[in-house]
Structures are given as C-alpha cells and as structure tokens.
Amino acid sequence: MRYFIRRALHAVFLLFGVSLLTFLFSALTPGNYFDEMRLNPQISPDTVAALRSQYQLDRPLPVRYAHWLNAVAHGQLGFSFTYNGPVAPLLWARARNTLLLTITATLLAWLVALPLGVWSAARFGRAPDRVLSWTTATLLVVPDLVLALGLLILAVRTGWFPTGGLVSVGFDELSVSHKLRDIALHMVLPVVSLVLATLPMLVRHVRASVADVLDAPFLRAAAGHGIPQRKLLYRYALRAAANPLISLFGFSVGTLLSGSLLVEVVMSWPGLGPLLLESILARDLYVVIGGVLLSMLFLVGGNLFADILLYLADPRIRTAASAE
Amino acid sequence: MQPLLRVENLVKHYAAGRSASSKVKLTALDGVSLSIPSGETLALVGESGSGKSTLALCIACLEPPTSGSVWFEGIDAAALGENQQCLLRPQIQLVFQDPASSLNPRWTALDIVSEPFLVQGRFTKPDRAVRALQLLDRVAIPRKMAARRADELSGGQKQRLAIARALALEPKLLILDEALSALDCSVQAQISNLLLDLQSSLGLTYLFITHDFAMAAHMADQIAVMYQGRIVESGPFEKILSSPNHEATRSLMAATPRFIETPGVLVHF
Amino acid sequence: MPLLEVKNLHVSYSARSGEVCPALAGVNFDLGPGEILGVLGESGSGKSTLAAALLRLLPSNGKIQKGLVLFEGKNLLEVSPQDLRRIRGGRIGLIFQEPSSSLHPTLQIGQQVSDVLAAHEYLARRALNEKTSQLLASVFPVDAERISRSYPHELSGGHRQRVLIAQAIACGPSLVVADEPTASLDPTTQKEILQLFGTLRQKLGLAMILITHNPALLAGLADRILVLYAGRVAEIGPAAKVLSSPQHPYTAALLRCLPTDFAEGQSARKTRLPVIPGEPPNLALFDRGCQFEPRCTERMEVCQCDEPAVNAVGELHEVSCFKFAG
Numbered sequence: 001m002r003y004f005i006r007r008a009l010h011a012v013f014l015l016f017g018v019s020l021l022t023f024l025f026s027a028l029t030p031g032n033y034f035d036e037m038r039l040n041p042q043i044s045p046d047t048v049a050a051l052r053s054q055y056q057l058d059r060p061l062p063v064r065y066a067h068w069l070n071a072v073a074h075g076q077l078g079f080s081f082t083y084n085g086p087v088a089p090l091l092w093a094r095a096r097n098t099l100l101l102t103i104t105a106t107l108l109a110w111l112v113a114l115p116l117g118v119w120s121a122a123r124f125g126r127a128p129d130r131v132l133s134w135t136t137a138t139l140l141v142v143p144d145l146v147l148a149l150g151l152l153i154l155a156v157r158t159g160w161f162p163t164g165g166l167v168s169v170g171f172d173e174l175s176v177s178h179k180l181r182d183i184a185l186h187m188v189l190p191v192v193s194l195v196l197a198t199l200p201m202l203v204r205h206v207r208a209s210v211a212d213v214l215d216a217p218f219l220r221a222a223a224g225h226g227i228p229q230r231k232l233l234y235r236y237a238l239r240a241a242a243n244p245l246i247s248l249f250g251f252s253v254g255t256l257l258s259g260s261l262l263v264e265v266v267m268s269w270p271g272l273g274p275l276l277l278e279s280i281l282a283r284d285l286y287v288v289i290g291g292v293l294l295s296m297l298f299l300v301g302g303n304l305f306a307d308i309l310l311y312l313a314d315p316r317i318r319t320a321a322s323a324e
Numbered sequence: 325m326q327p328l329l330r331v332e333n334l335v336k337h338y339a340a341g342r343s344a345s346s347k348v349k350l351t352a353l354d355g356v357s358l359s360i361p362s363g364e365t366l367a368l369v370g371e372s373g374s375g376k377s378t379l380a381l382c383i384a385c386l387e388p389p390t391s392g393s394v395w396f397e398g399i400d401a402a403a404l405g406e407n408q409q410c411l412l413r414p415q416i417q418l419v420f421q422d423p424a425s426s427l428n429p430r431w432t433a434l435d436i437v438s439e440p441f442l443v444q445g446r447f448t449k450p451d452r453a454v455r456a457l458q459l460l461d462r463v464a465i466p467r468k469m470a471a472r473r474a475d476e477l478s479g480g481q482k483q484r485l486a487i488a489r490a491l492a493l494e495p496k497l498l499i500l501d502e503a504l505s506a507l508d509c510s511v512q513a514q515i516s517n518l519l520l521d522l523q524s525s526l527g528l529t530y531l532f533i534t535h536d537f538a539m540a541a542h543m544a545d546q547i548a549v550m551y552q553g554r555i556v557e558s559g560p561f562e563k564i565l566s567s568p569n570h571e572a573t574r575s576l577m578a579a580t581p582r583f584i585e586t587p588g589v590l591v592h593f
Numbered sequence: 594m595p596l597l598e599v600k601n602l603h604v605s606y607s608a609r610s611g612e613v614c615p616a617l618a619g620v621n622f623d624l625g626p627g628e629i630l631g632v633l634g635e636s637g638s639g640k641s642t643l644a645a646a647l648l649r650l651l652p653s654n655g656k657i658q659k660g661l662v663l664f665e666g667k668n669l670l671e672v673s674p675q676d677l678r679r680i681r682g683g684r685i686g687l688i689f690q691e692p693s694s695s696l697h698p699t700l701q702i703g704q705q706v707s708d709v710l711a712a713h714e715y716l717a718r719r720a721l722n723e724k725t726s727q728l729l730a731s732v733f734p735v736d737a738e739r740i741s742r743s744y745p746h747e748l749s750g751g752h753r754q755r756v757l758i759a760q761a762i763a764c765g766p767s768l769v770v771a772d773e774p775t776a777s778l779d780p781t782t783q784k785e786i787l788q789l790f791g792t793l794r795q796k797l798g799l800a801m802i803l804i805t806h807n808p809a810l811l812a813g814l815a816d817r818i819l820v821l822y823a824g825r826v827a828e829i830g831p832a833a834k835v836l837s838s839p840q841h842p843y844t845a846a847l848l849r850c851l852p853t854d855f856a857e858g859q860s861a862r863k864t865r866l867p868v869i870p871g872e873p874p875n876l877a878l879f880d881r882g883c884q885f886e887p888r889c890t891e892r893m894e895v896c897q898c899d900e901p902a903v904n905a906v907g908e909l910h911e912v913s914c915f916k917f918a919g
C-alpha cells in the first residue's frame with residue numbers, strides 16, 4: 001500500500017510542477033488576451049486597464065499563481081476570457097469527449113495488437129511475420145496527420161461515415177439506442193485513425209517482447225511437458241513478456257492522448273484538442289493551463305493504472321513492494 | 325609467526341528489504357573469527373546461505389562489516405578509510421564461481437588481464453602488454469589465444485583468465501569463492517593443479533570457499549566449517565575428519581558424493 | 594523389448610555464419626523398463642543435445658539429421674506434432690537443467706503443476722486440484738499446501754527442483770529424462786534429490802536417463818552408464834563396471850581426475866591431480882580418426898586415421914576403442 005501512496009504523492013508533485021511551468025511559460029510569452037483590445041479604437045485604454053486589473057493580469061506572477069492555486073483548492077480552475085465563464089465546467093465537458101475517444105482507441109489498439117504480435121512472434125522470421133513487419137514499418141513512417149486526412153478524404157468520397165463532430169443535427173430527438181448508434185458512427189473515423197497511428201508501434205513491441213521469451217528455458221520446459229501451443233503462447237509467453245508491455249501500456253495512453261488532441265482538431269471532435277488550440281491562439285490563459293494540467297492528469301492516471309497492473313501481474317514486484 | 329590474515333569477531337547485518345532504515349535485520353555474519361598463516365590454504369566449507377560469500381566480500385574490503393576487525397598484515401582493514409582501503413585492495417583478490425559473468429565477453433583475453441594495470445595506472449602501454457602476456461603464460465593460456473574474445477574461450481580457459489587477472493596486481497591473498505564448482509571434473513583437476521603450482525611458486529595464500537568437501541580436503545591445510553553465519557568448527561583437516569564435532573560438519577561430509585573401492589563394489593554415500 | 598531405442602542419432606547445429614557443427618554423431622543405446630541410465634559427459638560432449646533431441650526440443654538452429662528414436666514402438670522423430678505433444682510430459686517426463694529458470698516466474702507453483710496434468714487428461718476442476726495437491730504432497734512431505742500457493746522466486750533451489758520433479762512425473766510417464774538435475778544445488782540438497790529419484794523409481798517403476806558431468810553422482814544410483822565424448826558413445830556398460838574398471842582411456846582418465854577420497858587420509862593432499870591434457874576437440878573441424886586421439890595416452894597409429902568401431906569387452910559392456918579391436 002505504501003508503494004501506491006508514494007506513487008500518488010509523486011504524481012501530485014509532478015502535476016504541481018507542471019502547473020508552475022505552464023504558468024511561467026505563459027507569462028514569458030509576449031502579449032495577453034487584452035492586447036488586441038488595445039488596437040481597437042472603440043475601446044478606451046482605461047477600459048482595458050480596468051479589465052486587466054479585474055482579472056489581476058497587472059499583478060506580479062507569484063501573486064497570480066498563488067491566487068490560481070487558491071482557486072484550484074476550491075475546485076475552480078480560473079476564468080475564461082473568451083467564454084466569459086469559469087474554466088472548470090468548460091474543461092470537464094470537453095475532457096469527457098477526449099476520454100471517450102482515447103479510452104476506446106487504447107482498448108481497441110491493444111485488443112488488436114496483442115494477438116497480432118503473438119501471432120507474428122510465433123512465426124518469427126518466416127514469411128507471414130516478415131509481411132507484417134513490413135506493413136507495420138510502413139505505417140510507422142506515415143505521419144498521423146496524413147493518416148487522418150487520408151481517412152477523412154475516404155469518408156467524404158464514400159459517405160460511409162460522418163466526417164466531423166460528435167453528434168448529428170437533431171441528436172436530441174433520437175431514441176437512446178439511436179443516440180448511441182449516432183455517437184458510435186461519429187467515433188469511427190477518429191478512433192480508426194488513432195488506432196492506426198499507434199497499432200504499428202504496439203504490434204512491434206508485443207512481437208519483440210514475446211519473441212524474446214520464446215527462447216526462455218521455462219518455455220522449453222513447458223513445451224517439454226506437453227502444454228498445448230495456444231496455452232504456451234497466450235498464457236506462458238505473453239505473461240512472461242507482460243512487464244515491458246504493461247509499462248508500454250501506460251506510455252501508450254500518453255501517445256494516444258497527444259495523438260487524440262491532433263485528430264480532434266482535424267476531425268472537429270469537440271474534445272480538449274480544439275479547445276486548447278483556440279485558447280492558445282486567443283491567449284486565454286487559464287483555459288490553456290487547465291487543459292495542459294488535465295492532459296497531464298490523464299497521462300499520470302494512465303501510468304498509475306499501469307503500475308497497479310504491474311503490481312497485480314508480477315508477484316516479484318509484490319514481494320519487493322511489501323519488503324519496503 | 326604473525327598470520328597474513330586474521331579476522332576477529334566479524335559481524336555483518338543486512339537490513340531486510342531495501343530501505344536501510346528497516347528495523348528487521350538479517351544477520352549474515354554472527355561473530356566470525358579465523359586466521360590464515362602466510363602461504364597456506366584455509367578451506368571454508370558450508371551450505372549455501374551460511375554466509376561464506378559475505379565473509380569473502382568483507383575480507384576483500386568490498387562490503388563494510390557492521391563490527392569486528394579484519395587484520396591483514398597487521399593492519400585493521402575494516403577500520404581504514406575508503407582511500408586507504410584502495411591501497412590495500414590490490415593485495416586481496418577474488419575469483420568467482422562463474423567466470424562467464426565476471427569477464428566482459430567482448431574483450432580479448434589480453435584486454436582482460438591488462439585492465440588491472442590500466443585501472444591502477446601502472447606501467448607504460450608496451451610494458452602492460454608484455455606483463456599481460458607473461459600472466460597468460462603463467463596460467464597456461466597459449467599466446468595464440470591472447471587476441472581471442474572471452475566468449476570464444478572454453479569454461480576452463482575463462483577461469484584461467486579470471487585467475488590471471490586476479491594475479492595481475494601481485495596479490496598476497498587470493499579468495500577463491502566456489503572457483504571450481506561450475507567446472508567439469510577434468511577441468512577442475514587442471515585448475516586445482518594450476519592453483520597448487522601458483523601457490524608453491526608465488527607463495528600465495530588462499531581462502532578456498534567451497535561446498536565440495538572432497539575438493540576442500542584436497543586443496544587445504546586447515547578447514548573451517550560455517551553454519552548460519554558462524555564458524556562452528558575449525559582446525560587441521562585430519563583432526564576435523566577423524567572427530568567431527570558439529571552436526572553441520574557431519575552432514576556435509578555425509579552428503580559429499582564419493583565412491584569407495586572395496587573390490588568391485590561401489591557404494592554411494 | 595526395450596522401452597527406448599536410440600539408433601545412429603546425428604544432430605547438428607548451424608551457426609549464424611552458415612557453418613554446420615555436428616553435436617551428436619551416431620549415438621546408439623537402448624533402455625529397458627525401470628532402468629536408470631547415467632549419461633556421463635563434459636561440456637561440449639553433446640549430453641544436453643541428446644536430452645533435447647529425444648523429444649525434438651532442440652533450439653531453432655539445431656537439426657536432427659538422421660537416426661531413429663524408438664519409444665514404446667513409435668519413432669519419435671516421425672510422429673505427428675499432436676502425438677508428440679501427448680508423449681511429451683505424458684509418456685516421457687522431462688527435467689531440464691537449472692531449476693531457477695525452468696519454472697514460469699509469475700505463475701503459482703500449483704498452477705504450473707496442474708497445467709501439466711490438464712494438458713494430458715480431461716479433469717474437472719475439483720479433481721484437478723485434488724490431483725495437484727496429491728502430486729505436490731508426494732514430493733513435499735511437509736508444507737505442500739504453502740508451496741502450491743508460492744511463486745518460484747519464493748522457493749529455495751532444492752524446492753524448485755522438487756517442483757520440476759512433480760511436473761515430470763505428473764502424468765505417470767514410463768521414462769524421465771533429467772539433464773543435470775543437481776548441478777546448481779549444494780551437496781545436502783543434492784543428496785536429498787538423488788534419494789528422491791531412487792524412491793520414485795522404486796515406487797513408480799520409472800525408467801530414467803540421468804545426465805551429468807559428475808561421475809560420483811551416478812555411483813549407487815545408475816544401473817548402466819553411457820560415457821559421451823565429442824558427440825559419440827565412448828563406453829557403455831554396467832555402472833559398477835564402468836566406475837570401478839573403466840575400459841575406454843577417456844573414462845579411465847576422467848575418473849582419475851577426481852580428488853581421492855577424503856576419508857582415506859592425507860597422503861594425497863595438496864598434490865597435483867592427474868589431468869587429461871588439452872581441450873575437447875572442435876567438432877566443426879571434422880577431424881579424421883578417433884576424437885579422443887590427440888589427448889589419449891594410449892594412442893596408436895590407427896587412431897589417427899579411422900574412427901574406432903564398437904567392441905564388446907564384457908557382458909553388456911561396450912567400448913569404442915582400437916585397444917579392443919579384433
């Protein structure tokens with residue numbers, strides 16, 4: 001248990017650091033939200049100054065940071081200039097959509113990568129394995145953006161899937177089952193492009209880790225005991241190869257999240273991605289900080305989840321953790 | 325005469341678990357005392373986990389003991405500071421059980437035996453090569469093998485190489501930690517002969533750590549039996565053999581596989 | 594009829610450079626039901642290759658070139674993969690070297706033992722669990738329950754070795770092949786394991802192939818001993834005969850290498866042991882003649898040109914050496 005408490009403390013510390021850095025960097029970038037107003041002859045400089053002081057942009061950085069921390073402690077994340085409202089509810093709505101995308105893509109990518117990687121490892125160096133290796137290598141060099149755009153073109157040409165947004169027009173009138181169907185259809189394109197972007201890396205890692213243990217003495221011993229091939233691969237080999245893969249899982253949550261931010265923009269999915277982009281361009285300070293922090297939270301959450309999985313999967317780690 | 329090595333009441337605790345603050349202590353050495361006269365061999369026998377290897381590390385100044393002293397040529401090595409220990413370390417060398425894992429497989433035989441000179445900054449480059457070749461001669465590795473990589477050598481040759489490296493800095497005490505245990509019988513015989521030759525020509529002193537009673541009997545002048553971090557019995561070999569006092573000694577003797585030839589019959593003990 | 598017959602077995606490994614290196618070159622022997630055959634050989638003699646080749650478990654660069662492995666009337670080199678799987682673990686139990694690496698690191702012991710049972714017979718969960726605990730109880734007189742729930746890293750070397758034995762005998766095989774089963778254990782544990790082998794053989798009527806580099810282990814346990822040198826059978830015969838009056842020059846030299854018995858006093862202490870000069874041959878070079886010839890103290894002219902044939906020197910006692918030819 002102490003192991004996890006330490007991990008969690010570590011995570012909190014990390015988030016704290018990230019917030020500090022984002023604050024610092026945003027202060028270092030030239031200009032702020034109200035600079036554009038100054039260029040507008042209809043707004044008097046006094047009004048701008050009044051707004052600046054209302055949002056405390058005229059105060060020194062440490063004071064602003066302290067203020068913001070205080071707001072965070074009260075469950076708020078500051079105020080959005082563009083949306084003219086608190087940041088927290090705005091972020092939560094968007095984060096939900098991003099999470100939906102990321103979690104679905106993560107699960108799907110792993111569900112495909114595991115059997116494919118094991119299948120390939122069992123045929124290591126032979127023709128089917130080589131074909132797969134070439135395919136994954138090719139997919140790896142295609143940039144995510146090109147992949148997403150390609151899918152978009154395909155969808156536009158064929159009209160099989162909706163090409164943007166989360167729901168269709170008139171979503172509110174649909175029955176529950178139709179609502180789910182509608183969301184699922186909208187998810188297809190972004191999820192597929194995310195899966196295609198991460199799958200090659202996952203398959204290659206699964207293949208390499210499983211191929212690594214296939215020569216292990218305990219697998220030869222298990223084969224010598226007549227354990228059937230399927231069980232040998234999926235129970236013995238995969239389990240033994242699990243540790244690096246679980247760590248990779250935590251990492252893959254991160255890549256999928258950053259990939260998702262990009263794909264959301266391209267496919268106009270109402271997630272954190274477009275919001276972040278908008279607010280960066282508009283210098284909507286607190287939305288940027290909140291968005292970065294939230295993405296970081298997901299990343300840390302993913303890694304913590306991987307740690308828990310690792311703890312559950314490997315008795316040697318349990319022994320080491322309980323000895324501490 | 326003053327013994328080369330005298331260990332007095334050596335205690336070593338390890339913290340159970342990884343953090344040093346842990347309250348549970350494992351006692352690896354529980355008041356060990358022994359001495360080896362110069363030029364002789366002391367066999368240290370005992371089961372795995374009895375503390376033999378910990379003792380070896382403490383004597384070689386590679387692990388600090390919790391308490392007690394290690395007198396080497398009249399100097400308490402355990403009480404010395406890190407810098408002074410560095411001066412002492414070349415005099416005490418270790419040879420381990422598995423030569424494959426203590427030699428860098430990508431280095432050539434010559435690289436491996438000249439490394440100690442390099443680390444200690446001794447001799448010029450051509451001088452190092454000459455001395456390294458002499459060391460290889462000493463352990464009977466043919467000169468044509470000098471350019472071979474360690475992983476191309478056989479198990480016996482690797483162990484010869486490990487011995488050559490240990491001899492490079494002209495140590496007085498060689499700690500042989502299960503140095504023969506992983507070798508085939510015929511290779512064991514070759515290496516044990518080499519060790520006996522080196523002892524008589526260089527006047528080396530050996531601490532011969534093993535769980536093989538028969539080999540201990542063959543190599544050593546004195547024997548010490550270790551059990552649960554203590555030396556439970558020690559003395560000249562004949563004495564211990566004729567009247568073993570401790571249960572650990574008796575069970576080790578009984579477990580040593582050997583055959584006795586009464587005409588035509590082999591008995592397994 | 595013998596339980597196992599191995600005829601003219603040739604195995605080779607291919608190096609990455611494409612070079613082919615023979616590891617076994619024409620091995621012949623047979624084994625009766627309930628018999629213990631000790632295979633004695635040093636590193637590079639091909640003894641581990643022999644164990645793996647019997648069940649076609651060679652690493653991917655190893656190849657059985659020719660030969661016959663007849664087990665219970667079937668040629669194991671030609672049976673279908675399905676039949677082979679049933680024989681592995683079902684009819685022939687296997688104990689590989691290194692108990693620490695032969696068990697899956699993250700599966701519980703009980704699970705690993707019951708997997709072997711489940712691979713060969715269909716049992717309901719309860720029957721399976723019951724049989725697993727019986728099996729573990731047969732090798733662990735005390736503590737079987739706790740060990741069943743343990744993971745390999747929580748057990749000592751001797752205990753892991755016992756688990757391997759339980760796996761090997763799980764499905765009532767008629768033959769167990771053990772490759773260096775005690776090499777990494779200390780003498781007390783080694784003795785316990787050897788005694789366990791003796792007990793199992795008596796109780797279950799198992800035949801065994803016990804592969805080792807240490808002749809002393811075989812004394813009192815093996816019925817017959819096969820001495821392997823450079824992938825060939827140097828000598829095979831009754832254990833007592835081979836150990837007390839070895840006929841092949843290699844066997845004789847190997848046994849002289851052992852330190853004399855410590856109980857016999859101090860006369861031989863700190864004296865040089867007789868050794869076999871030189872190193873084992875490099876089998877990739879295909880040297881003509883007897884493989885032991887360069888190291889042999891009794892070599893003759895003929896030894897350089899031809900390979901010696903098998904000669905009988907006594908009842909069931911055969912030696913491949915020109916000393917006994919004609």
